Amino acid sequence: MKKNNRFIISIFFVFALLIFCDILLKQKDNNYLETFQNENISNKQYVYPLGNIVGIKADTDGALVIGFEEDDIEYIGGLKIGDNIISIEGEKISNYKDITNILNKLRSDEVEIIFERDNKIKKSKIKNKEENDKYKLGLWVRDKISGIGTLTCYNPTTNEFYAIGHGICDMDTEKLLNIKEGNIYNTSNISIYKNNEKNIGQINAIIDYNNSVGKFSINSNNGIKGNFYDYNYKFNLPIIEIGKKDDVKTGSAYVLFQSKEGNVESYEIKIEKIIKEDNNMLIKVVDDKLIDYTGGIVKGMSGAPIIQNNKLIGSLTYVFKHNPKKGYGIFIDEMLKL
Numbered sequence: 001m002k003k004n005n006r007f008i009i010s011i012f013f014v015f016a017l018l019i020f021c022d023i024l025l026k027q028k029d030n031n032y033l034e035t036f037q038n039e040n041i042s043n044k045q046y047v048y049p050l051g052n053i054v055g056i057k058a059d060t061d062g063a064l065v066i067g068f069e070e071d072d073i074e075y076i077g078g079l080k081i082g083d084n085i086i087s088i089e090g091e092k093i094s095n096y097k098d099i100t101n102i103l104n105k106l107r108s109d110e111v112e113i114i115f116e117r118d119n120k121i122k123k124s125k126i127k128n129k130e131e132n133d134k135y136k137l138g139l140w141v142r143d144k145i146s147g148i149g150t151l152t153c154y155n156p157t158t159n160e161f162y163a164i165g166h167g168i169c170d171m172d173t174e175k176l177l178n179i180k181e182g183n184i185y186n187t188s189n190i191s192i193y194k195n196n197e198k199n200i201g202q203i204n205a206i207i208d209y210n211n212s213v214g215k216f217s218i219n220s221n222n223g224i225k226g227n228f229y230d231y232n233y234k235f236n237l238p239i240i241e242i243g244k245k246d247d248v249k250t251g252s253a254y255v256l257f258q259s260k261e262g263n264v265e266s267y268e269i270k271i272e273k274i275i276k277e278d279n280n281m282l283i284k285v286v287d288d289k290l291i292d293y294t295g296g297i298v299k300g301m302s303g304a305p306i307i308q309n310n311k312l313i314g315s316l317t318y319v320f321k322h323n324p325k326k327g328y329g330i331f332i333d334e335m336l337k338l
Contacts (some may be wrong), residue, residue, distance in 0.1 A: 022179065045242040045336075048214075049312050050151035050262040051256030051307045053190060054163065055207035058182030058219075062086050062116070063093050063141035066172045069129075075138030078124030079115060082173040085141065086121070087114040094180065095143040103128055103135040116178070142170060145177060148203050149210030150257065150303035152223070152335060154317040156239075161214060162338065164223045164303040165315035165330045179219040183212040184226070189258050195295030195324040217222065218338055222279075222330060223315070224338040237264065245309030246332045248274055248281060255283075255316060257290070257301060262300040265289075272326075279334045281306075281314060285325045296324035305332075 044334040062084040068076055079085075084240050088102045103111065114123050128135045151163045163184070187205035195201040216226025243336050250273065254266040267290035270315070273282040285296050294301070297319040306314040306329050314337065319327040 012209060016145045021222075030188070039171065046239045047153040047155050047242060047312060048237055049240050049256055049274075049307065050161070050163075050237070051258055051305055052151045052152055053187065053205065053258045053300065054149060054213075055146075055185035055187045055201055055205070056149055056182060057146040057209070058144070058168070058177070058216075058225075059095065060084070060143050060145065060314075061094070061178040061180035061181045063096055063099060063143050064170055064175065064177065065115075065139055066142050066170065067140040069138040069140070075127055077113070077126035079126065079139065082117070082118040082175040083122075084178055085113055086116055088112070096141050099137060099141065099304070102249075103137065103291065109118075134336070137252045145182075146207075148205065148300040150301055150302045150316075152305050153312060153332070154228070157270065158199050159227050160225055161228060162223055162225055162303075162315075163216075163315040165335065166223060166302060168219050168224065175272070176221065177219060179217050180231050182216045182219070182224070182226070184214045184216070185209060186211040186213060189291060190258070190262075192260065192294050192298060194293075195298060200319060200321065200324055201295050201298035203298060219297075220338055222338060223335045238309070241311045242332060242336065243308065243313035245276060245279070245333055247311055248308065248313045248331065250274060252332065253306055253313070255285075255290075256305045256307065257294075259293070269306070271308070271329075280317065281331070281332050283327055283329050285317070291325065297327045298324070 046312065065079055065081055065083045067081060087093055087108060091102050093099060110125055110127050112123055112125055114121065126137060129138050145168060149164045151161055154161045169176050186208040190205040192203055193201045214226050214228040216224045217223040250271050252271050253271050255269050256264050256266055259265050267287040270284045270286050271281050272284055274282065285291060297316060301316050303314045305312055312332050314329040314332045317330050319326050
């Protein structure tokens with residue numbers, strides 16, 4: 001679906017912080033869930049719904065071009081903002097330090113660059129700059145990303161988690177990032193900057209970079225997928241059935257989201273429209289508790305699981321810029337294709 005960036009924004013919050021800790025589910029608030037201890041589950045798929053806020057940090061695979069020092073075509077060549085530099089003179093680029101080291105080792109006036117643009121591999125000759133006996137390219141690149149998001153679900157059979165509900169993109173170019181390796185982390189001191197008439201709210205927290213609980217390398221338009229380090233992690237939420245696209249109905253549903261006390265709680269939403277051809281749904285927050293807590297949908301809620309009729313059917317993805325009580329959600333079966 002083509003979304004107008006003036007009206008909706010991704011709710012994965014770049015350059016923020018976050019959490020994955022032992023979460024207790026307040027059963028009295030979660031009447032949408034039921035246990036399946038006596039049910040034959042051989043023909044159905046079950047996962048643990050999450051709703052935990054997590055910190056995310058990742059290294060890109062290559063170096064993403066985000067700007068140029070000047071407009072001189074000699075120092076730009078065929079490169080454009082949003083291109084991902086893969087190699088220079090046949091040597092692989094993993095980060096900006098690789099670029100500096102290779103250029104100063106070669107000490108040549110011009111180099112051949114291999115780069116990726118729109119999933120196609122291209123090459124270009126670019127003139128180097130020499131300043132104070134140091135060589136460099138006349139461009140700026142990014143090789144790391146950090147932010148905040150929400151875990152959607154966990155498959156105990158494969159030890160795979162799913163999160164975010166859409167791709168992690170560069171904040172300047174809006175290009176989907178090629179991830180070499182990313183990690184999710186524990187956080188503490190979670191707080192919410194609530195939505196107001198002028199700004200979309202956001203989640204804030206202190207990230208614990210010494211306590212990574214999982215890793216990922218898959219980053220797609222439908223979210224991220226990774227593995228927990230601890231195969232024996234204890235989940236306190238009941239296992240739940242995966243709902244198919246055809247199971248989704250307009251009307252009442254629930255979203256799971258972590259409270260500032262550290263509990264995952266359920267909040268009522270309304271599914272106003274189902275857009276099957278675009279694999280998503282239009283939702284509205286109707287729960288006064290969530291509105292009081294966040295003001296609606298905030299940055300960092302991307303990935304929060306959506307429950308309907310005791311099935312996990314999707315996750316939050318985007319929020320309307322001028323109406324933060326409304327947003328979009330992706331169907332869960334699309335996320336599980338990662």
